[in-house]
Amino acid sequence: MLNSALCTIAPPDLLGWLALEGSPKQREAAVRALATSAAMRSQRAVMGQLSRRLNVHTGALMGAALDTGERLSVYDNEKHGRPFLPGVLVRGWEKPPVEDEAVNQAYDGSNATYEFYRDLFGRSSLDGAGMELISTVHYGVAFDNAFWDGSQMVYGDGSGRIFQVGGLTRAIDVIAHELTHGITEFTAGLVYSKQSGALNESFSDVFGSLVKQHGLNQTAAEANWLIGEGILVPGLGAALRNMAHPGTSHSGDRQPGHMDDYVDLPDDNDPRNDNGGVHINSGIPNRAFALAATALGGYAWEKAGRIWFEVLTTKLRPTTQFDAAAHATVDVAGTLFGAAEQEAVHNAWKEVGVLS
Structure with missing residues (x-):
């Protein structure tokens, strides 16, 4: 069973609380984050329903054609948002670091997670069959969230009002947390409720x-x-x-x-x-x-x-x-x-x- 929920690192109750009780700047940032996440969640729900009817994984409907057969890749959304996913390829597997630190952090965090599951538990990527780990950075404008959308990782830059600018790719546990939602989707399929x-x-x-x-x-x-x-x-x-x-x-x-x-x-x-x-x-x-x-x-x-x-x-x-x-x-x-x-x-x- 595939879970059609959008799994985000920012707890929606925290964003909801800040939308009501935060400073004016926090309220604005929280409302923007909630609206963007809601739009992605709607798309994820539709793709989840289609994947169950067609008996294919969501990734096949949401970007699996981007899979290059390598271990991982990192793209730049260039702040365009949902219509421009995954974005422009910036760093592929075994390519050297680039000037953009968010790209390097997403690359290193994804690789560390891949190697952790492989070396300690014998699992080949999220699906157990070597699935490429695709990441997109600089999603939207000052977006205060990061999420696994069923086929790839997506990171906002943070607004400096809720999340620190650059903080969402800096924390390796955030990266591993979101990627683990992919393993859960391929295995237990725990309903997100x-x-x-x-x-x-x-x-x-x-x-x-x-x-x-x-x-x-x-x-x-x-x-x-x-x-x-x-x-x-x-x-x-x-x-x-x-x-x-x-x-x-x-x-x-x-x-x-x-x-x-x-x-x-x-x-x-x-x-x-x-x-x-x-x-x-x-x-x-x-x-x-x-x-x-x-x-x-x-x-x-x-x-x-x-x-x-x-x-x-x-x-x-x-x-x-x-x-x-x-x-x-x-x-x-x-x-x-x-x-x-x-x-x-x-x-x-x-x-x-x-x-x-």
Whole structure:
């Protein structure tokens, strides 16, 4: 099953909050970001419906003809927006760095993510079959978002009012987060709504954080578990999310860290409701992973990451809920490692109130 939702790094509830409560400049930037994202989401929904009817992947309808057979490529949208995707090819596979730092950051982040999945989990790109990673930078004018559209990565420059200018390509965990939505689309197909959508977001945060930790050679104990650290303007906060301590990353952060505080929201067209709380309630499984990884010790990708990767790619259904995902990680921990690891994973989910 292919998920037709547009997966963006900027939580729509944050943009919705800023559209109402931010400074005049923030309100303007937030409204622009919401409008642009809504237009892309509409196109993504139509392509998703067509892909299901035709039984082809969305990428075949949204740009697969651009696939050059190489590992990755980076294009420049030149601030033209949606009609000009992917844009002008600026840097192809194994080509030297260019003067545009956003191009080089998108290239390096995509390559690091590709090699992380290949070297640690034996997966060849997002689809498991060597799919080219296509990225577009300088999307639109001062666009405050980055997203996986079902066939490629797209990065705005940031307005300096919500996201720092250049921040969205600078953060490798943001790049890996969005690319991981592609793996989820090819495997679990988690529906982007309520708990299944929160799991979709959480798995992207998990592997976004692991790619960052791997690049920094950090153990689980050494990691700060921040997603998008330093990409928001300073007045808003330190990061987009804090996996270890949900609800503490920025001034509009509503993430709970326990099921007692689960935010039951409708999945409607109000961005403040965040597709039923997919970015908001992802704090619960996020914290479970951070707790499990820390309890298991060492590098988080060695045990916790292997467990979560196996579950994402082989054990989930599109409508999987928190409890089923938790039980799957516990079972896989026992299969891959043993009783002690199984207990550590179970205790992590128990601490966030998902398991008893």
